[in-house]
Structures are given as structure tokens and as C-alpha cells.
Amino acid sequence: MRMQGSFCEREKEGNKKKRGERGNMKIGQIRKAVLKRVKPDTKEERRLCGIAQTICEKMRKAAPNSVSVELMGSMSKGTNLKGKTDFDFFLLFPKSYAKHEMCMLGLSYAKKAAKGTPYEIRYAEHPYLKTTIDGCKVDMVPAYKIKSIEEKGTSVDRSQLHTKYVKGRMGEKQKDDVRLLKQFMKNIGVYGAELRVEGFSGYACELLILRYGSFEGVLKAAAKWKAPSIDIENHQKGNERKAFDAPLVLVDPVDGKRNVAAVVSQTSLGRFVLSARSFLKKPSLKHFFSEKVVRGKKNLKEMIKKRKTKFIALEFSAPNLVEDILWPQLKKTAKAVVSALETFGFAALGHYFWSDGKRCVVFVELLSWQLPAVRKVPGPLIELEKDVEGFMRAHKNAQNLHVEHARIVAIEKRKIEMAEKAVRLAMKNPQKYGVPENFIKCFSRAKFLGEAELLSERCREFVSDYYTRKIE
């Protein structure tokens, strides 16, 4: 509340109004410049339209009249970014078809339509066809045609409602605002609902624009967010925070039981909020197109040396998992390494993880890596007789055993004096430290990377990112 107040005060101050106007003017220019780079031009749009139409016609021909063919996703809503060439076509069946029937028939129609192009069958909740036509990635997905979420037969059925909802409400200017927002988020690495990114989906961007009216409206709101919850259609009637446990709650207008922003992590949310404030304070093109600098080997080496820290970097082959399972589990694996280190008294300054789908790297920068041969074990309160007896029995060979204030305390020989040894121990018993099942085998065979390997081509990007990351 205090912040809201001070925001108003600022608006009231006359001499600062000018700056605001200048800001707004500038935002107009920025808007133009960004759209020039991220909005598909007439030529591109015409080309994509042509391709879409061709595919659509082929699919309509392949399917009977009772099955309608519809384009979904950003392409159909006109919120697509330049260069995005993914088409999501749906084959919409009446609910009279059994699920099995719908899937099998849908796939056969899709195959017919895709004839002559190299396609493959993929499986999400149910199978769909994936192909490439004229350089565009095309998904053909069988689903039921529904009017409301209550009719939903499969999880992909929801898409048509999303498309309809956005199309029916969004003006032309707002579509451009979605593009601005997407590019803004992309630039700070929070665009995309993949679990690697833990960010905002395209649909989430569209809903934010619908809720706050414009790109600037979204940023102004985000700048003030505190445990934000957004419920455009008022499905949860003020109980959003009770219904969903997530940093950002964005209730799906077409499905009140779903949080569209469920995968947005606290960190992604925080980055977006900070960038929003930064942009509002001093809008610039940098907020959309900042160059990612990968430091040179020598520069990074110097940086590591100057920090006088040590690191542990483990490389291991990635388990054969889809991205959305790989990344959260890799995250857990990295946390397990940190937790193993902490268990033995070693403190981490920070950690990072990375994968290209084939190899994984877990990286920990250490605040301490060597500890004395003894450690202090605080025991129970003296008054807890049984506990004290147990503690004394367990520590009867301790080097010291004495009273410190209200507790008994033991000075014990430390099992692990070097951080690397703690990690090797975790590699021998990965379950104990929380390494997910899928990672156990690969992780237990991890290889320790030296500085030379860490600064080699394949790691340098994320190492550079780790050592240099800085909010403006």
C-alpha cells in the first residue's frame, strides 16, 4: 500500500511529468523499433498464410466433413513472432467418436494429408503427427470439438477454447503488444513454458495483455506484484491463492481449475518484475535486444582466480528423457550435490546446471572446500536426561565432550575434510542426497571437470553466464 502511495505522489509532481511524457514518447519509438524486428512483415505473413491454407486444404480433403480442421496457436491468433514457423493444426472430431477411434482416424487423416513429406508420429497424452512442410514445422493433432471445458475429452481439447477466447477479445494493437511482451520476456530468458525455462507461455502473455490492456499496462502491474493472482473470468472468486500454490497464479479463463502460470518459477517471476521496473524507469531497446556476451577463456580464467573460490564441476551423460522431465530432474540433481556438500559442512556460493540433451553439467562454486579434522556437534539440552545419555553414549570417543550454556557439545573427528570427497560420497549413494531415480546411474559415473575443461567451448557459455550474470 505504501508503494502504491508513493507511485501516485510521483505522478502528481509537476516537474516530473515532463520526464514521464518524454518517457512515453520514447516508449512509442521503442515500440516501433521493436515491432519492426519482431513482427512478421507483409511478405512473411503472406507466405505463411499461403502455406497454412495449402495444409488446411489438404487436411480438409483427407478428412470427412464431420471433422473440422482448425489452425491453433499464435499463428492463428496473430500474436506470432517473426521467424516463428510452427503450425498447430487440429482435426476436431464430434464427441460421438470413441477416443480410440478419434485418435486412430485422426492419425490416418493426418498421414494422408502429410503424404509426400517426411513425417513422424509423436506421443503426448495421445498420438499426433509431426512433419515439415516448406521449412515450417507442422503438428497435426486429433482432438474433440468442444464448446466449453466441461465437454473436454482429452487434454489437448483445451487449445481450441484458448484460441477462441483470445481471438474473440483481442484487438490489432493488443496483438502487437503480445509480441512486445514475448520479446521482452525472451530477452531475459523467461519466455516459454518449458521446464528448462520455467517461464511464461505464449497464452500466458496473451492473457496478461487482455487483463492489463497493453504492454505497458502489464509492466506497470508487474512492477507492483506481490504474490500476484489474476482471474479474468472470476472463476475462483477471490480464492485463487487458496486454489493454487505457485509464485504466479493466472487462472485459465476457459478452465477455472487450471493455473496457466503454474510452471513460472519464483526466479523467473522475479526477473520479469525487476526488468519491468527497470524498463518503466528508463525504457530502452536493450530491454528487448541485449547482447549476450560470452567471455573469452583468458578473461574467465582471470575472473575465477580473482574470486579466490574453488569450484566443483561434474559432467555426465544425460539420461534419455524428454526436456520437460530432464530439466526439473537435473535441477534436483544439482540441488542434491549442494545439499551433500552442506551436510558435510561445506558452503556453496552458488550453483548452476546445464544440458544439451546429451551431456549434463552440474557446477558448484564453493565458499569453503577444506575443513579442519574436527567438527562441533551440538547435543541436546542438559535437562533432557535420556537424550543426553544417548548423546554421550554415541560420542563417548569424542575428542572433547563438554557443557556449553544449556547444552552438551561434542568435538568429533570429521569424516570428510575435502569438498570433493563429499561429492564422491554422494555419487556412491545418490538416493540419500535426493538425486532423482532417472539420474542415479548417469550421475554416479560423473566425471570431475578441471578448469581447462570447464573453460572449453562446450561449457564456456554457461560458465560465462554464471560468473558474469548481473541485473542492470
Next chain:
Amino acid sequence: MRMQGSFCEREKEGNKKKRGERGNMKIGQIRKAVLKRVKPDTKEERRLCGIAQTICEKMRKAAPNSVSVELMGSMSKGTNLKGKTDFDFFLLFPKSYAKHEMCMLGLSYAKKAAKGTPYEIRYAEHPYLKTTIDGCKVDMVPAYKIKSIEEKGTSVDRSQLHTKYVKGRMGEKQKDDVRLLKQFMKNIGVYGAELRVEGFSGYACELLILRYGSFEGVLKAAAKWKAPSIDIENHQKGNERKAFDAPLVLVDPVDGKRNVAAVVSQTSLGRFVLSARSFLKKPSLKHFFSEKVVRGKKNLKEMIKKRKTKFIALEFSAPNLVEDILWPQLKKTAKAVVSALETFGFAALGHYFWSDGKRCVVFVELLSWQLPAVRKVPGPLIELEKDVEGFMRAHKNAQNLHVEHARIVAIEKRKIEMAEKAVRLAMKNPQKYGVPENFIKCFSRAKFLGEAELLSERCREFVSDYYTRKIE
């Protein structure tokens, strides 16, 4: 309550009863053996009695009849330990005397009585005379003669009530029990109400025996103590813990507003409780007469080396203060050193302090003594806009500045990388870290001790104590 329960269960078990009986028998033998060493024998008693009588007569002669002369303290109560040769004589004035009069006249009578012996005048709340007669230390203290605490004119007036209270209630066997308790406490270093010891006064020992009936009774009670409060005369009517804030509350039966155990520290209390349990489980003479081992130089050197820790030891001249002010302030000074180290990220495994009244030593064993060139500074929650802005301004030159979960975090250059430098900084600004006023000058000129100096004659006892202390 659970403990009480299991204690009863143990008593009920038949096969363990025998062990209990054997234990009791053994306690009888131990009692005898200890008393033989700590109870003054007839010869000693007769000699002390003679000396007391002579002094008493001299004092009675020196003072008018309206002033009565009385012996106080353990000697008068018959709870004195062998070899204790301190006499506390009081010159008790009627309340009709003004305080100034009472002090001046009292001193002049005392001087008269002490004529021919080398005496000196000391000051507590008011002046008293200190002398040595036949190898005994004798205090002659002027005070008012009172019947109850309400009449009290000076703080020393209370003593006569203490003496009367104990003498009127304590049997011969109980007097020996007081001696056992005192020796038991002496052996573990918790006997004495000096602030150096932070332990139990003789009067506290006497009250404990009166409350629990016997030496064993005291130990059995202590073994079960949980935030103990004892109020023999029920002055506080169950509100002892509200009236006094101390690890042990022992309400003075003659002055309900006073906690006799006020100086007993949590550590002293804990040591007593643990020893009580240990004795009850396996009574032995060791609980009264354990040899204090001072390790040799080579042995200690080896021990320090094996722990792979480092230490910081500061030696400085003791400020000119009486013991009861010196020790608590030295304790604070030691804590200030530890707190300075912790402020800069260095962890202490333990600390110790020592003084002979001329020199002081503060000793800290370090868990970490060298840290990297950077440190992590956790910032405010992202949602706290003003705080985040302030943090970003303050850390705009940080090496890293990024979002971690819900907070902003900075990686900053560390000011102090070596523990010794942190201590040197504290020496330059002692107030800031909590060094008491009286110690500032001496402390700021402290000298760092190396291993050779630490293992030299003057430090070896406490160093040995620190590295080897162990509860049985």
C-alpha cells in the same frame, strides 16, 4: 514427566535392586572416605575454635556492650571444609546508630581488636577490616543487628540472618552433607559465587541440603532439574520464575526478593546436573577428587596439529579491576572477539579466556580462517520495490547481482579474507564489537600469541584444559 515415569520403572525392576543396594553401600563408604579428607579433624577444629574465641574476646573488649560480636559464615555453622581458615566476624550495632557512625565506630573497634597484627581496610558496600591472625584470614565487618530483612540497613546485615537460619535448622549429619556437596562442586569447578566461577555459594549449598535433606537428596533432585526453582519458605508462592530470570532460582528464605543462585551460569548448572547423574549411576571417589591433568608441551602441540584447526590467541594486560568485575568483562571481551570473527564470516569452534589478574588471554579455535575474495549478500524480497532499489544502488558495483528464488542477491568483494585481520579490525574499534569500556585500552594493545607462546608455562594450563576437557 516421561523421565519421572521411566525412573520409577527402573526402581520396580527386581534384578536391578541389588545393584542399587550395592550402590548405596558404596555411597556410605565414599561418604566416609571423602569426609576423612574434607572435614576438619578434632585437632584442627579445636585449634580454630581457640583462635575464634581469642579474636572474639578481643573484639568484645574493644566494643561497648551495646555492640555484639558474632562469628558468621561456614565456620560458625559448622559446614567449613578442612583447611579453610577464613573467619567472618561481625560487629552488630543497634539500629539507633546512624550509618556513618556505625561504620566509623565499627572500624575503630576493629582496629583496636586487631592491634599488633598487619591489617588493612577494604571496601565493599561499606568499609571493613581485613587481617591475618595465627595464619587465619579474618574479616571484621561492622553492621546493624537485625531480626528480619525488613530492618536491614546495609547489604551485609543479611549475613546474620543467613547464619541464624541455617544454624537453627541443620542437624550434624546434614552439616557433613554440606561438606560433601561443597567438595563435589569444587571438584567440577562450580563451587564459589565469584563471577570467575559463576557457581554455587556456600550458603546455596546449605540451602540445597536443607531443601532436599541430604547430599544424595540434592543430587537426585538435580539429576531431574528442568528450569529449577526452589523456594523453601514459599515467599514467591509459585511465581519464582516470574520474579527471577536465571538458570537456577533459589529464593533466599530470609529475603524473598533475592535469588541466592543468581550468579550460577547455565554452564555451571549443566555441569553440576551432569555430574549428579554420573555420580548416581556409578558413585566413585573420582567425583570428589579427580586429578587435573596438564598436558605436556609436545602432547598439546601434537593435539593442535591433529585437529587441523588454527587459533587466535590475544594476550593483554588486565585492567585494574576487582575479580568480580574483571571476569564478566573478560568474558564479554572474548565474546566480542568471536562476534567480530563471525561478522566477517569466520566460524569459531570454541573459545576460552583466562586471567591471573595481571595478564589476560582470549583464545579462539577457528573452524575457518581464510575465505574467498567474494561473499554472497542476500537482498530483500523482489516484491519490496523500495528496498530492492536501495539494495541495487548499494550494490551497483557488485561482481554479480541476480535473482535467486524470491530475493535479489549480490556477490560482493569481501573486505576481510583472513581471520587475523578481522580481529585486528576489532582491536581498532573495540566498542563496535561489544568490548566493555574498561577493557578497551588494554584490548586494543593486545599481542597475538604464536604456538610457542601459547604452549609456554603461563598458558599451558588453560590450553590443556581447553583441548582436553571432557565429561566422564
